[in-house]
Amino acid sequence: MxxxxxxxxxxxxxxxxxxxxxxxxxxxxxxxxxxxxxxxxxxxxxxxxxxxxxxxxxxxxxxxxxxxxxxxxxxxxxxxxxxxxxxxxxxxxxxxxxxxxxxxxxxxxxxxxxxxxxxxxxxxxxxxxxxxxxxxxxxxxxxxxxxxxxxxxxxxxxxxxxCEENTGYLTLKEIAVLGQMSERAVRNAAQPTAADRLYTRKEGIQTVVGSEEALRWLKGRRGFVVTRAD
Incomplete structure (x- = not known):
């Protein structure tokens, strides 16, 4: 962004x-x-x-x-x-x-x-x-x-x-916004012991999630609706 x-x-x-x-x-x-x-x-x-x-x-x-x-x-x-x-x-x-x-x-x-x-x-x-x-x-x-x-x-x-940058990833805060959930809950989901683990990686000093992985994980959240464009 x-x-x-x-x-x-x-x-x-x-x-x-x-x-x-x-x-x-x-x-x-x-x-x-x-x-x-x-x-x-x-x-x-x-x-x-x-x-x-x-x-x-x-x-x-x-x-x-x-x-x-x-x-x-x-x-x-x-x-x-x-x-x-x-x-x-x-x-x-x-x-x-x-x-x-x-x-x-x-x-x-x-x-x-x-x-x-x-x-x-x-x-x-x-x-x-x-x-x-x-x-x-x-x-x-x-x-x-x-x-x-x-x-x-x-x-x-x-x-x-x-005009938004499609960088190929989202930050944890951005995922929290999309899922209408707390950032803490997203961070907990990225822990290795999480049932439906959110897989992260480093981009410079930021912890980020690849877009495809973010979409996969968000589909399982009640606060997120997949985009329908027509």
Whole structure:
């Protein structure tokens, strides 16, 4: 995974065994969208003018595209479902959707932390769950780029995912994230006495697991769903 995305997300990373529901993710998507708009108005005007807020909302086509993108990301990260692009138009729409989500998530945390915007009477929440599933989608993409035959056609998947490094291995933390389990449990599974041992190797100073071995082992975990791309 690129250092850029890892540095952005790991400092505010939720516990790898944390269970996330779609409803909370969609609420965070809404808050990230409105929070970013409200913070922009506060930064340049000192207050949130409702008329200006509505105008910005119209120019950006409203919150619905953000919620759709968050839903698609959740479906891939948690449920392992990814809709492949069938043509150039679908590819463009898919790329725009994923990059929009990534950019809003990146800007929402500092905007909300600094300005604490209140929109229509409620404070916006930090997008901790959105950060988590975006991080999880990138980890899943690393595994799929190495092991899933349909990921060989990189024009059919979001560029946000296809740009991930397919190094041929995952770290123990990345396996914990995919399996929605603790990193300690993964380390215990790598012990020689483990019933279903996870076989590891060294990559520099890191302990890693080859992608095929990671997929084999994850298939036996209740918290992991194998990717279905169609």
């Amino acid at each position: 690129s250092t850029y995305w890892r540095d952005k997300f790991e400092n505010s990373f939720l516990p790898s065994e944390k269970q996330l529901g779609l409803d909370s993710i969609l609420q965070e998507a809404q808050d990230a969208y409105w929070g970013s708009l409200g913070a922009s108005l506060m930064a340049f005007g000192g207050e949130i003018d409702p008329a200006k807020l509505d105008r910005m909302d119209r120019e950006l086509n409203g919150e619905n595209p953000m919620r759709i993108a968050a839903n698609d990301c959740y479906d891939y990260a948690i449920n392992g479902r990814l809709q492949l692009a069938k043509d150039g138009e679908e590819q463009t729409q898919m790329n725009d959707s994923w990059y929009r989500l990534a950019m809003v998530v990146l800007s929402a945390r500092p905007a909300i932390e600094v300005f604490s915007p209140r929109i229509r009477g409620r404070e916006m929440v930090l997008p901790v769950g959105l950060e988590h599933i975006l991080f999880l989608s990138l980890v899943r993409a690393r595994l799929d780029l190495d092991t899933h035959p349909k990921f060989e056609d990189q024009e059919a998947i979001p560029m946000f995912l296809s």
